Amino acid sequence: MTAAQIIAVSIFLVMFALMVLDKIEKQYVTLTAGALTLIFVFGVAMRSIDAVVKTLNYKAIFTLNFWYSTQSEESSGINWATIIFLCGMMIMVEGMAHAGFFRWLCLRLAKLVNYKPIPLFITFMVMASVLSMFIDSITVILFLAAVTVELSKLLKLNPVPMILSEIFCANLGGSATMCGDPPNIIIGTGLGYSFFDFLKNTGVIAGICLIVVVIYFYLVYHKQLAPKDGETVDLSAIPDPKSAISSTREFVISSVIFGIAVILLVSHSATHLTVAFIGTFIAIITLATSGKNIGKVLKGVDWKTLAFFIGLFIVVGGLEQTGVLTAIAGVIEKICGGNVYLMVAIIIWLSAFASAFVDNIPFAATMLPVIKGLAGASGSPALVHCLAWTLSMGTDIGGSATPIGASANVVGTAVAAKNGHPIGWGKYCKTAAPATIIVVAISMLIIFLRYCGGITI
């Protein structure tokens, strides 16, 4: 190992340890680690300005391809498209939340099923999945879990089974599209994929898995959700969906903007507008229509997470530029010995296992150059696709297995805890871990059948 590689790996490991220990806010950890990478890996050890420029990747923003692209383009270093897109979506979601869109939607659907526990349970699972295809699962769970707790109190139900299944379905829904989960945005923008590329591939897998998961959670929880004999529920105490809307004007505007965002995302492979453009456009129209709420909307954006991404991409860039990730790809290639099935199995289960315990974002960001390396060695584009969907499903679904695997899990269990319903590891993993294993196994089988057959390494 070279000095640069040793320093890059050390910085990465210390960064990861500090993130797990959770003593210092994650954005400070990654930004400091990023600065150390720039100084010691690129500056002191490599003495390479070129590596700094490649990793900072700022020149890409000023190219036409960054905003309007007729051909798919891979990116490395700081993935500005991911950061700009996430920022735009956060601004849009903040506007929607401010108008009461999410609470209205939850209450409206609950009313549509007459507040009956089992239909409500299934509807909220499906809604969690569908919303998470377009909006980050953290926001979806934040609102859905809060409404679930509120309705459960009034309907005299235990909210825990509903929250656990909503979390799982939100993570599953996020795997279906390019914008559903940060690892997918990283993979999509890193490999130049479109929204439809994901929908046709991970979307199909997620759709099949959703059917299985809804049946699974129904079988596991239906007894706990059955109404107790003789217990009466006062439906008049349930808030009217309209009460969630803070301003009709804001509600209509935010709904229209959301509709525009969905249309732009669905059609971006045809319009050639990149996700960076869509994020920027959506942010501008949200802010332009926010009026006096503009400050509140901007304040609600999760700037810490965006800063966290910048630092993280620099640290991963350090591993990439020093050849550490190529070496890891070489090890995986050696273990697999040209067997693509084994390669898929290793990547999907390794990604799922790692994502169950550590944040799936750094894992996906680190693994993306590794799969590029694996595919690059064989020169097979079909292998890149196959491994991209494998990595996506592994990281997105693996996070569902434990209460710390994904941010949506943390938010969902935190909402439950705040309302006096503790969800410990035992309670969480008892249903979520088997569901994760089932979904990862189904995903692996589909990937085997659909992609692995024609690939030769």
Place this chain on the structure above:
Amino acid sequence: MDKQILIALGRTCGSGGHVIAERIAEHFGISLYDKNILKHIADENNSDYEELVKYDEKKRNIFLSRKYNEHNASMEDVLAQMQADFIKEKAASGESFVVVGRCADVALHGNENLITIFVNAEDDARIKRIMTADKLSEKEAKVFIEKKDKQRRNYHDSHGVEGWGDATTYDICISSSYFGIEETADFLCAYIEKRMAKLK
């Protein structure tokens, strides 16, 4: 009682601190809050009391829980906050009470009606007490006390300021070994009365 009095009582395991707190509450005719705070929380939220007890007075395990911005999924932290909110709410309502443990000294810090007490005892006395109360052998009692004290120290020091059991943290620290439970309680009641007389 015309003046509000808030007593936060910390204790080492086996020191008899809880019984002393009961005597003080009885003497002044005020409420005693201990684990029963969890009952209030469970009733209010339609949740399971036994489930909450599992997380009571414990420190968050950093490897088993994660935070996401202001969202904290650690039930230990959340329950500590809920108990602190309960204590603050009761204090704000003007009620007088004694709280056993639960970082009440931290939750009520700065309140001019607050008296903070820490009760300890000699090791032998503590071991004997736990052996009798919990029907344990001497060895088991020792292990139990060590574990409980460590748990309380970690809980107090992670949810508030460091200094569980330190003289600088409390208004009065006392060993129950010298006077026994009853006389120590009487002594503390006399101390509290004197303090109350000084209150505006």
